[in-house]
Amino acid sequence: MGRALKRAEEHLALAGAGFVICATALLPLVAVVAGAPLSGFAPLASASPWLLLLRSCALAAAVTACALLLGVPLGMLLGRANIPGKRAALLLHALPAFLPPFLLALGWFYLPHPDALFSSVGAIGVETFAFAPIVTALVALAVQAIDPSMEEAGRLSAPPWKVAVRIVLPVAWPAAALGALLVFALSLSELGVPMFLRIRAYPAAVFSRLGAIDYSPGEAAVLAMPLIAVALALLAVERSIGAGRSFAVLGLRSEERAALNLGRFRWTATVICWAAAVASVLPIAGLARMALRGGFAQIGDWLGAGIGNSVVPAALAATLLTAVGLILGRSMARGRPGSGWFDALAVFAFVTPAAVLGVGIIDVWNRPATHAVYRTVAILVIGFAARYAVIPARAIAVAIAQGSPHLEEAAAVQGAGFFLRLRRIVVPLHGRALLGAWLLAFVFCLRDLETVILFYPPGSAPLTVRILTLEANGAPPVVAALSLVQCGMVAAAIAAGAVALAGARR
Amino acid sequence: MISSRLVAVVLLCFACKRGAKEVVVYTSVDQPFSEPVFKEFEKRSGIKVLAVYDTEETKSTGVLNRLIAEAQQPQADVFWSGDPVRPFLLVKRGLVQPYSSPAAASVPAQFKGADGTWTGSAARARILLINKQKVSAAEMPKSVRDLAASRWKGQTALANPLFGTTTMHVAALFGAWGDDKGRAFLDDLKTNQARIASSNGEVKRLVAAGEVAFGLCDTDDAAEALHDGAPVEVVYPDQDGIGTLVMPTAVVLLKGPHSDAGRALADWLASADVDKRMAEVAAHMPLRADIQVPGVRSASSFRSMKVDYARLGDEMERIQPWLRQWVGL
Numbered sequence: 001m002g003r004a005l006k007r008a009e010e011h012l013a014l015a016g017a018g019f020v021i022c023a024t025a026l027l028p029l030v031a032v033v034a035g036a037p038l039s040g041f042a043p044l045a046s047a048s049p050w051l052l053l054l055r056s057c058a059l060a061a062a063v064t065a066c067a068l069l070l071g072v073p074l075g076m077l078l079g080r081a082n083i084p085g086k087r088a089a090l091l092l093h094a095l096p097a098f099l100p101p102f103l104l105a106l107g108w109f110y111l112p113h114p115d116a117l118f119s120s121v122g123a124i125g126v127e128t129f130a131f132a133p134i135v136t137a138l139v140a141l142a143v144q145a146i147d148p149s150m151e152e153a154g155r156l157s158a159p160p161w162k163v164a165v166r167i168v169l170p171v172a173w174p175a176a177a178l179g180a181l182l183v184f185a186l187s188l189s190e191l192g193v194p195m196f197l198r199i200r201a202y203p204a205a206v207f208s209r210l211g212a213i214d215y216s217p218g219e220a221a222v223l224a225m226p227l228i229a230v231a232l233a234l235l236a237v238e239r240s241i242g243a244g245r246s247f248a249v250l251g252l253r254s255e256e257r258a259a260l261n262l263g264r265f266r267w268t269a270t271v272i273c274w275a276a277a278v279a280s281v282l283p284i285a286g287l288a289r290m291a292l293r294g295g296f297a298q299i300g301d302w303l304g305a306g307i308g309n310s311v312v313p314a315a316l317a318a319t320l321l322t323a324v325g326l327i328l329g330r331s332m333a334r335g336r337p338g339s340g341w342f343d344a345l346a347v348f349a350f351v352t353p354a355a356v357l358g359v360g361i362i363d364v365w366n367r368p369a370t371h372a373v374y375r376t377v378a379i380l381v382i383g384f385a386a387r388y389a390v391i392p393a394r395a396i397a398v399a400i401a402q403g404s405p406h407l408e409e410a411a412a413v414q415g416a417g418f419f420l421r422l423r424r425i426v427v428p429l430h431g432r433a434l435l436g437a438w439l440l441a442f443v444f445c446l447r448d449l450e451t452v453i454l455f456y457p458p459g460s461a462p463l464t465v466r467i468l469t470l471e472a473n474g475a476p477p478v479v480a481a482l483s484l485v486q487c488g489m490v491a492a493a494i495a496a497g498a499v500a501l502a503g504a505r506r
Numbered sequence: 507m508i509s510s511r512l513v514a515v516v517l518l519c520f521a522c523k524r525g526a527k528e529v530v531v532y533t534s535v536d537q538p539f540s541e542p543v544f545k546e547f548e549k550r551s552g553i554k555v556l557a558v559y560d561t562e563e564t565k566s567t568g569v570l571n572r573l574i575a576e577a578q579q580p581q582a583d584v585f586w587s588g589d590p591v592r593p594f595l596l597v598k599r600g601l602v603q604p605y606s607s608p609a610a611a612s613v614p615a616q617f618k619g620a621d622g623t624w625t626g627s628a629a630r631a632r633i634l635l636i637n638k639q640k641v642s643a644a645e646m647p648k649s650v651r652d653l654a655a656s657r658w659k660g661q662t663a664l665a666n667p668l669f670g671t672t673t674m675h676v677a678a679l680f681g682a683w684g685d686d687k688g689r690a691f692l693d694d695l696k697t698n699q700a701r702i703a704s705s706n707g708e709v710k711r712l713v714a715a716g717e718v719a720f721g722l723c724d725t726d727d728a729a730e731a732l733h734d735g736a737p738v739e740v741v742y743p744d745q746d747g748i749g750t751l752v753m754p755t756a757v758v759l760l761k762g763p764h765s766d767a768g769r770a771l772a773d774w775l776a777s778a779d780v781d782k783r784m785a786e787v788a789a790h791m792p793l794r795a796d797i798q799v800p801g802v803r804s805a806s807s808f809r810s811m812k813v814d815y816a817r818l819g820d821e822m823e824r825i826q827p828w829l830r831q832w833v834g835l
Contacts (some may be wrong), residue, residue, distance in 0.1 A: 045778060048834065052834065115717070195704045196704055196708075197706060198701065198702060198708075200833075200834050205830075302541075327589055359575060362572075362575045362576060366575075366581070367578065368579055374581075375581065454572060454575075455572070456558070458530045458531070458532070458556035458558045458581065458582070459528075459554070459555070459556030459557060460556075461558075469537045469559040469560065470538060471707075472535065473538050473707055473726070473730065474534040474538045474540075475538070
């Protein structure tokens, strides 16, 4: 009996993780689709939504191409080459990725800008700097994970550039492909930047069914279907590219090794890397420039409880998501049946337009029986869990997949149950990965705007929401100062995480 | 697993934190102006105000749609709307608790519902904001039709008519001119390359920065531009024609969970104090004739457009599909 129970523990744990994903993400999505009117496909009957979708796909493709052009070389250089201050450059470059893109658009607007900012070219530029760090970071982490013996063998007989092209680049390719897919999906569903820059985009068509006078969540869900289909196609591509390959690492391969010597190209590469890093934070400089016109003097009147309203639910959600990610990520890494479905569901929720998910969450949770949840910060945790479950789960899966299962197998032979193995082997072995996954989830929740804006509890607006609701009519210096507080929170979280990860490495 | 339990315990703590002495308000009145009004109410009444604010892009429809989405379990006690039309969409859905606030006794009858479904408070008007460096005194536009005049090709702006007060204005123009002329005007705007901004605030920015010569927005946007020292001038359009559209803010009591506190807040929002305060800080026009604020015009000082706010709501819903096509969404 006891042995049977121990065998069942793993299945029960996976079922528990799956339950969290289903309760937070699947139920709202089902509620929205079920609420679609029978004649709901009418919004897709004419040519105009499809043309708009094509336009948005073209915009996303352009952003992806630019992000790859910027992110792949930067990732390779900052990941492996002997660039002075490369960690600082990478952090600077990565910072915008953790801010709501509309804040970056606002920052560019506050700087002297050409008219072209309010055009497709401007939108591509703003989104490229917002999303390219995803490619850069994935490529940098991937090239750091290269088996040193491969590189050393290459360097015996080939110059650095040949090692980079023939050995490093092929290893970085799956990470770059994953980054490209993420950038494409994020750009395709981006709403704030196109609206701010007056660019027509497909997500705005979905949003118009939720934000305009003739409220129609069913039609919004129908209009969201092509976006979801595109996203699912991207997922299929990602799986075919990534089959049997390992991507970025958070946990293992932490041994120090000599950086790739660029020789006479070192200083040119250094200038390029630092120029890109500085360009990435220019919109933040734009916000600072505006904030210095008296914004900080008034900030106390407008900050409210914004910081607490952001940090508390983000920390709670990150903790819940890391626990779920540990179970699901391990199951994915070990190829357990069912884990792929939960992973696909989590991806599905991540790429679904946030407004659609938000309407579903209201439908499911705003009921007498769940009143205590809906009226409190708990609903923010649920929203974050619905949207971002995929992030820690994937991060932890990658880390566990790179480790050997032998220790766990040996413990199981000795009669250790699933939870005991998890506590005594998996968690200690992958502590860094878990910490990194928690940090990633926390920062994504902290930067979130679009998911929670539809249902945040009255009086508990997170800082991103406060900035948006104050943005148009509040004093620009105050809005800029609040935006800098948001930047500061994210930077502090990343810095604290970096210190903690460094400590865990030792 | 321990962390999951910890999360559950903390969530329960938050769930238990809410007290009874509170009121929930959803508002599409700009947060920089509405939040201080709520804080003052908290100070005077001891009742905590839990507010949900609208974004500029979805002004009035964001929180309105949230109210509709939450209809099966209403959360809000009061809706303080930036215009008097959208509350009728809530009335039609049975979400409104009729209440004739004694504090609004001195509000003129045309600015409140006889059945108590809404009570008007400080008003805004739809105006043309002109950049004086781009437009000479002799060329000053006088009508909203000038937005589509070829003289100003590519030099005018208005907010996306799917959202905010621009929806209401377009519906009022359709009502005044008829569908054919209304559609022709919007098509002319497109031909004339008028810029479709994301919000009225964005129109203000474009005009203030001189990126366009003039644009259509609200009096509070204009007041901000003037306050910031922008080289702008305000024109109340169509004074020799259909008149300028006036939009009082509207206080609506909802079927929320805190009805007594809701009434108290509705009384405060409909009071002469708030009418005056909104005139002073937000350049809204007081509805009460006895309230005079230097530098702020009263609603009776210019020719206003004759509109039936209840019918305007129906008109807004009716033209919405065509507007979406026009916008390209």
